[in-house]
Amino acid sequence: MTTQRSGGELTDPMTVDEFRATTNAIVANIEQVIEGKTATVRLALAVLLAEGHLLIEDVPGVGKTKLAKALARSIDCSVRRIQFTPDLLPSDVTGVSVYNQETRDFEFKPGAVFANLVVGDEINRASPKTQSALLECMEEHQVTVDGVTYTMEIPFMVVATQNPIEMEGTYPLPEAQRDRFTARIAMGYPDAAAEYAMLDGYHSHDPLEDLTSVVDGGTVRRLIATVRSVHVAEAVKRYAVELVTATREAPELRLGASPRSTLQLLRTAKAVAALDGRDYVVPDDLQTLAVPVLAHRVIPTADAQLARRTTDAILSELVHRLPVPHDRGGRSPYDTRPATPPNSFYDRRG
Template identity: 55%
Template sequence: MTTTNIGEVAQLANQISAEMARVIEGKSRQIRTAVTVLLAGGHLLIEDVPGVGKTVLAKSLGRSIAGDVKRIQFTPDLLPADVTGVSVFNQSTREFEFKPGGIFANIVLGDEINRASPKTQSALLEAMAERQVSADGKTYHLNRPFMVIATQNPIEMEGTYPLPEAQRDRFMARIRMGYPAAESESKMLMAQATGDQLAKVNAVTTVNALSSATEALTEVYVAPVIADYIVSLVNATRQHTDLRLGASPRASLHLMQVSRVEAVLAGRDYVIPEDVQALAEEVFSHRVLTTVEAQVAGRRPEDIIRGVVSSTPAPTRG
């Protein structure tokens, strides 16, 4: 990747982040992670308690892109066909026609995804992994770029269905919003008093520019020692005594992809260990499952992943 391309991708990321920051106060890390996942071609899971800005973050990211953005409100009575689409009989042509569902967009906001039944949740599996939908023996390719941003509330369990491991593994990263600082919350109140802040978010890029940026990232060099380091981190989660399920091979690939974005945002066309470490917690923590003993002791996946990163030897520059 040339210096010009690095600068263009970094500038694109900064422009999107700046637009999102206009409506989200004091959440620069969450914004940066969302933009990183977008450029890396992945999907994002936003998990936290109600009212902390999960949907606002997802909407602001969608509005900053001049592409097709759709929202799917997941409810218990939502059907798989509502997500992927359905074939209907056309009386005039006497043929069945496929009517695309909400998944056919560049940015898909899946709000409260864990309120839908497991059957409906599984309708996303093929789309998220392969960027396509199969229906009635035909395959329909999704738009490029394609990103699912799903939100869920981990506290309220009544009327919800936990995401299965196969579904969670398809999300490149998970973030938690957290409560805002007092100063940021005051700024939010004053800003909302002047009207709808999301309306002020402008599109700063196109889907073609995003696609070009994503393709350019494949040229970022990943040395064999860096690939070995990523594998070492993944293996450490699989062997950890506090985890009954470690990170998957897909997690290795996702960590490499976000590491490339981190490198470009730092102005480099090669990945270093610090790039890998930057988002290891966000990439791994939602995929692993803790043991009963770890849960009783109050050890969270995030804490375990941080321990894995700090205890796994990183390659040194020779």
């Protein structure tokens, strides 16, 4: 098997002030289009910085695609959109080898997945066979076609939108596909003030058309490198494992969260901590992310479904029951690293 690598290696991390200013600029840029959803926008950004993938699930018309496109336009890097339809083929996503009569050889024509940010609109309207074309690139950041492996550039993120499966003409995502999405969020309806402001903002033109990028791919790579340097104490790691293990032992769940979810829970927690200006993760980060990161990966039992128990509610109760490591006051017990090396990211605060 042959492997062809792409560019986009990670560079040096940022200082605290640089990180805060850059991420705040991205959030503010997106909020020009998505009003009143700061927490949702910050979570979407956290997934990007955690090198994960985002699934936006809600009813039609609440701004799922707007959020995905606003995040894409805020970053000056390659962006491709895939409109998932029942007749979409896997080769449309990954690419195909085409015979060139001039060179008398096959040449690879990259599919829509070869971009830094891939927007998959209404992903559950395509057949499971086409949905599966994303499995390799989402997990391994590579695509294999005709025995040749093509590596994706950093950053690489899939932002997919989907309607609830009860909607007509949709296919439920397979468990393997859902497990590859780092987090699932719901837009929800805007409040009255935000919806009223939308009437004025969208009266004459679409604000998305005026949106310009505020960072480039190199800056995003520095943000990712910064998130990777966030510290996770042993107590927090144990708490993350206990939290995921609790989903496998819950009587209301017939399928618990996978080990992959534990890794992605910690990675997203590191991104959330960095967005909050901390260089270490606390249990509150894991508690906040438990529902968006784990709920779409678990499957309730038949009795729980008959009782109309949602996975969100089940996860919330598990988090509430699970004992949390105690904070003894003063310096956080979760910031237990040895003395910081002089050349590290967090030693350059001033």
